[in-house]
Amino acid sequence: MATFLIPTPLRKFAGNQSSVTVSAERMDQAIHTLVAQHPDLGRHLLDPERNIRSFVRIYVGDTDFRELQGEQTPLADHSVVSIIPAIAGGCECNLP
Template sequence: MSVTVRIPTILRTYTDGRSEVAAEGATLADVLADLERNHAGIGARVLDEEGKLRRFVNVYVNDDDVRFAEGLGTATPDGAGVSIIPAVAGG
């Protein structure tokens, strides 16, 4: 399944400055693995040492927060949009 991944500014150094890239995969885990294959280094910024989503990174498939869906097992149907959004903290 081909999806469009929206890349936040902080991670665009891995995508040659592109704000959107195409990726393949039936699940979010597959899409992230494809991103890492094609944009080395991005995976470590999104996943922790145990291969789980980092706490400060929010990921959406279409408009659904994957933390309230199937996590890395969330389906990524053909044509879906995946958004990687770093959490913002402060006061």
């Protein structure tokens, strides 16, 4: 059972839980299982083709899963997986 840490802004879509355990052997299976358990998370984690959104970062321990084996990254019972929202922005105006 890998443990998924849910970021604060998405907790209301996961039953107000800060962590959720998921039984899966690979990242893609785990994400789809997580979304099956908490469907409202889906639009934040998956694109219309049901792939993991490009701007969503998911770390296994301290490493981005895209730097491991991507969606094929194996997960163990002790794996801690963090979902990290993209935080960015900025003002509208043109530079002088």
